[in-house]
Amino acid sequence: MKNKKFIYNYHLMLFPGVILLILFQIIPMFGISIAFEDFIPTKGILHSPWVGWDNFKYMFNMPDSYQIFVNTIVIAVMKIVAGLIVPFVFALILNEALNRKFKRTVQTIVYLPHFLSWVILSGILINMLSVNGIVNAVVQAFGGDPIMFLASNHWFRLVLVTSDVWKEFGFNTIIYLAALTSINTSLYEAAAIDGAGRWKRLTKITIPLLIPTAVLLTTLSLANVLNAGFEQILNLYNPIVYQTGDVIDTYVYRAGLLQAQFGLATALGLLKSVISFILIAISYRLAYRFANYRIF
Amino acid sequence: MVRDRNLAVDIIIYGVLTLIAILCVAPILNTLALSFSSRIAAVSGKVFFLPVDFNLASYREVLKDHAFFRAFGVSVERVVLGAAINFIISVLMAYPLSKSRRIFPGRNIYMWLLIFTMLFQGGLIPLYMTINTYGLLDSIWALVLPTAVPVFNIILLVNFFKGIPKELEEAASIDGAGPWKILFYVYIPTSVPVLATITLFSVVFHWDSFFDGMIYMQHPENWPLQTYIQQVVVNANQMNNVTDPSEIKRLMAVSNQTLNAAKVFLSMIPILVFYPFLQRYFVSGIVLGSVKE
Numbered sequence: 001m002k003n004k005k006f007i008y009n010y011h012l013m014l015f016p017g018v019i020l021l022i023l024f025q026i027i028p029m030f031g032i033s034i035a036f037e038d039f040i041p042t043k044g045i046l047h048s049p050w051v052g053w054d055n056f057k058y059m060f061n062m063p064d065s066y067q068i069f070v071n072t073i074v075i076a077v078m079k080i081v082a083g084l085i086v087p088f089v090f091a092l093i094l095n096e097a098l099n100r101k102f103k104r105t106v107q108t109i110v111y112l113p114h115f116l117s118w119v120i121l122s123g124i125l126i127n128m129l130s131v132n133g134i135v136n137a138v139v140q141a142f143g144g145d146p147i148m149f150l151a152s153n154h155w156f157r158l159v160l161v162t163s164d165v166w167k168e169f170g171f172n173t174i175i176y177l178a179a180l181t182s183i184n185t186s187l188y189e190a191a192a193i194d195g196a197g198r199w200k201r202l203t204k205i206t207i208p209l210l211i212p213t214a215v216l217l218t219t220l221s222l223a224n225v226l227n228a229g230f231e232q233i234l235n236l237y238n239p240i241v242y243q244t245g246d247v248i249d250t251y252v253y254r255a256g257l258l259q260a261q262f263g264l265a266t267a268l269g270l271l272k273s274v275i276s277f278i279l280i281a282i283s284y285r286l287a288y289r290f291a292n293y294r295i296f
Numbered sequence: 297m298v299r300d301r302n303l304a305v306d307i308i309i310y311g312v313l314t315l316i317a318i319l320c321v322a323p324i325l326n327t328l329a330l331s332f333s334s335r336i337a338a339v340s341g342k343v344f345f346l347p348v349d350f351n352l353a354s355y356r357e358v359l360k361d362h363a364f365f366r367a368f369g370v371s372v373e374r375v376v377l378g379a380a381i382n383f384i385i386s387v388l389m390a391y392p393l394s395k396s397r398r399i400f401p402g403r404n405i406y407m408w409l410l411i412f413t414m415l416f417q418g419g420l421i422p423l424y425m426t427i428n429t430y431g432l433l434d435s436i437w438a439l440v441l442p443t444a445v446p447v448f449n450i451i452l453l454v455n456f457f458k459g460i461p462k463e464l465e466e467a468a469s470i471d472g473a474g475p476w477k478i479l480f481y482v483y484i485p486t487s488v489p490v491l492a493t494i495t496l497f498s499v500v501f502h503w504d505s506f507f508d509g510m511i512y513m514q515h516p517e518n519w520p521l522q523t524y525i526q527q528v529v530v531n532a533n534q535m536n537n538v539t540d541p542s543e544i545k546r547l548m549a550v551s552n553q554t555l556n557a558a559k560v561f562l563s564m565i566p567i568l569v570f571y572p573f574l575q576r577y578f579v580s581g582i583v584l585g586s587v588k589e
Contacts, residue, residue, distance in 0.1 A: 010392035031422025117504030123560035132341035269419030
């Protein structure tokens with residue numbers, strides 16, 4: 001009897017959250033039908049004319065589509081690669097510093113950008129990268145001409161990847177640092193007795209024991225192949241760099257909310273959601289198969 | 297730990313780490329220096345990490361800007377309301393979900409609902425239409441209700457709750473405590489670090505969000521601070537409406553750097569103040585939360 005009372009209360013505790021999920025996550029999913037309609041706001045979702053796959057056909061025939069998909073994948077993959085390598089290397093270097101106070105200070109500093117919004121970081125970057133900003137002062141000190149980083153298709157992607165590394169690399173080392181603390185110190189002692197120097201211990205013990213974590217993170221990052229970083233790009237791009245910086249999410253935003261092409265924007269967003277969902281499912285499967293990793 | 301230190305190697309290691317840390321904060325220091333410099337010094341590109349022609353003109357100008365303070369107020373309201381809702385929902389959902397299916401049949405159905413909504417979303421346009429239909433445009437609820445269920449935080453908390461010894465709950469249960477009492481007197485007091493962690497995440501999330509404010513708030517007086525900064529500082533620089541490249545380049549050159557720097561710096565102060573207190577919690581919180589039985 002007592003058990004029944006408990007279970008009743010468990011459902012009760014979950015009730016408010018479930019209602020909110022239904023209202024703001026499940027019900028909007030019915031709005032996906034806009035992707036198959038010539039949506040007219042005054043007529044609403046139920047009464048707008050049904051056009052089947054027309055929005056998708058239009059999307060694939062649109063000259064911009066190819067560029068948007070290429071930009072999205074190129075930027076996302078560059079970020080994934082940089083985001084895997086930099087924290088790994090940084091964690092190894094940090095692990096070699098033995099002074100605890102120094103280590104903690106460095107960690108506190110490098111985690112900070114993770115907690116600042118892309119609006120703030122973009123405000124900072126726009127100042128720094130402007131013609132009279134600090135970066136161009138350095139460029140000129142070395143005899144170069146000032147560069148318009150944010151108005152140059154040559155530099156824009158590099159700015160995106162570098163600033164993304166700046167924001168996230170510190171925070172992404174946390175998981176490696178956790179893995180490093182779990183390495184049994186007697187391994188190092190045994191190796192030292194056998195005459196292994198510092199470099200040998202790094203390459204023969206530390207790195208091999210971190211590889212499983214790195215493989216796991218690589219697998220999970222597969223899910224982000226279509227996430228080029230909406231908030232960052234929205235705050236840094238401008239029409240000059242659409243050619244190299246316009247991605248699916250920014251296009252959906254402009255087409256849907258600024259130009260009122262609801263059907264097209266919803267269709268493009270839906271395509272992205274479905275592909276991302278498949279990628280996440282695959283990456284979790286792989287992570288479970290090879291690393292026995294489960295998120296829940 | 298083995299110690300066969302080599303001074304040269306140590307100097308390189310500490311040097312590289314110091315350099316990386318400095319590079320990380322350099323942009324923030326540059327912004328701070330700009331905000332205290334004269335406009336002429338900023339435009340001529342003389343400002344690095346120390347103010348040039350130190351003055352408070354930019355801050356005096358921000359003080360006169362009512363829109364800035366109104367937006368600050370909206371953000372504070374959003375953070376308090378949003379983080380409180382996130383906290384209540386997270387605790388209430390994580391506790392039953394930390395029970396096994398044997399004890400709580402139906403647990404997995406809820407869990408799948410949670411995971412599904414995390415992995416698959418209707419997308420921008422359908423969500424916007426829904427909020428519009430509910431009549432929530434220009435309401436603070438449009439900022440806190442769609443984000444009320446923080447699935448990632450809940451999973452973190454579920455994993456932590458799973459690690460709390462069952463004996464504690466059994467003992468309380470024998471003493472006559474029901475599930476609500478057990479949650480409030482056993483689970484919450486033993487989970488302070490992880491609760492601090494998820495609260496930090498919620499506060500930062502709500503403070504940093506700008507996009508929902510930008511699309512749901514049609515009147516500028518309802519903008520939260522990040523949306524205000526986005527519109528005034530960032531968007532003014534982007535000139536998405538201007539298509540002539542030479543015009544864009546000209547506008548980029550004349551933007552008011554010092555005033556923008558002051559606004560950007562002021563808007564990050566709450567994070568900077570809050571950060572050291574919770575920084576010591578979040579690492580332990582994340583590590584603890586991800587440890588499973």
